[in-house]
Amino acid sequence: MSERKPIPKSVKKVLRSEVGFGCPVKGCGNPYLEYHHFDPPVSVKPHNEPEGMIALCAQHHKKADGGAYTIEQLHALKKDKANAKLVRGNLDWLRKDLLAVVGGNFYYETPRIITIDNIDLVSLVRDEDGYLRLNVNMLSLEPDERIIIEENSWENIGSPLDLRSPPQGKELEISYHNGDYLYLRFIELQSFEQAQQRYETDVFKDITFPITAVEVNMTIAGTRIELTPISSQLGGIKMTGCLSSHCGGGVVIQNSGIQWKQNPVWKRKTLVEETEHPNVVKVNFGRR
Numbered sequence: 001m002s003e004r005k006p007i008p009k010s011v012k013k014v015l016r017s018e019v020g021f022g023c024p025v026k027g028c029g030n031p032y033l034e035y036h037h038f039d040p041p042v043s044v045k046p047h048n049e050p051e052g053m054i055a056l057c058a059q060h061h062k063k064a065d066g067g068a069y070t071i072e073q074l075h076a077l078k079k080d081k082a083n084a085k086l087v088r089g090n091l092d093w094l095r096k097d098l099l100a101v102v103g104g105n106f107y108y109e110t111p112r113i114i115t116i117d118n119i120d121l122v123s124l125v126r127d128e129d130g131y132l133r134l135n136v137n138m139l140s141l142e143p144d145e146r147i148i149i150e151e152n153s154w155e156n157i158g159s160p161l162d163l164r165s166p167p168q169g170k171e172l173e174i175s176y177h178n179g180d181y182l183y184l185r186f187i188e189l190q191s192f193e194q195a196q197q198r199y200e201t202d203v204f205k206d207i208t209f210p211i212t213a214v215e216v217n218m219t220i221a222g223t224r225i226e227l228t229p230i231s232s233q234l235g236g237i238k239m240t241g242c243l244s245s246h247c248g249g250g251v252v253i254q255n256s257g258i259q260w261k262q263n264p265v266w267k268r269k270t271l272v273e274e275t276e277h278p279n280v281v282k283v284n285f286g287r288r
């Protein structure tokens, strides 16, 4: 076996960014990336030199291990961001019961978790099979695209500084140049004691364990909206360790006075175009 050390986080970040956060093999774009050593292969020399490594999805990583691509082809692919626009993924954790841990507070059977200016920032919907699916509208003060998660499917990532989506599909982390940030993770909580230890609170006494938790943290740069692992800062309010159970709405903020440039507002504007005729608008029903 090789004596190679674990790949440093900084190297992984460089490799993800080089390929535009999606597997660079033609037509792929899979964001669940692994890291392949090819120049030289680890069997020749254990190394973690980014110049001789490439980010690939699990399927194309196996093919690369099998010798499908030449060294020259891998060097070319490594600089290829052509698949950046294909980058999208799915959160495969389907559960009928979920504890949402959003900005250090707990939401159980509370579908609209955080709503700002009538936009659901974080919410859950139950699909026709009874599974809870996550929606996240990542708002921003920047007029650029931000990731949208709709019923567990995510896309519309825009141009992130980094997107980390490990193949196990438990985590998703995305950050943008202006400081906008989203992190989510699924975790199985086997017992009340485990939950108590992890979150240092016992507010969920009435919840039946085991249960799956989805943790969501988010920062909207330039605002006082920050959902960290320990607290929610929402304008002048700071909340920590509260449980909302069986509530129609968790946190609702109206008339924030913030001029949102993204996401729903930005998307809607591109879907409806005005025409020369005052009573006619052109609506683009296709997905962009």
Ligand SMILES: [Zn+2]
Pocket: 023, 024, 025, 028, 029, 030, 056, 057, 058, 059, 060
């Ligand atoms: Zn691939």
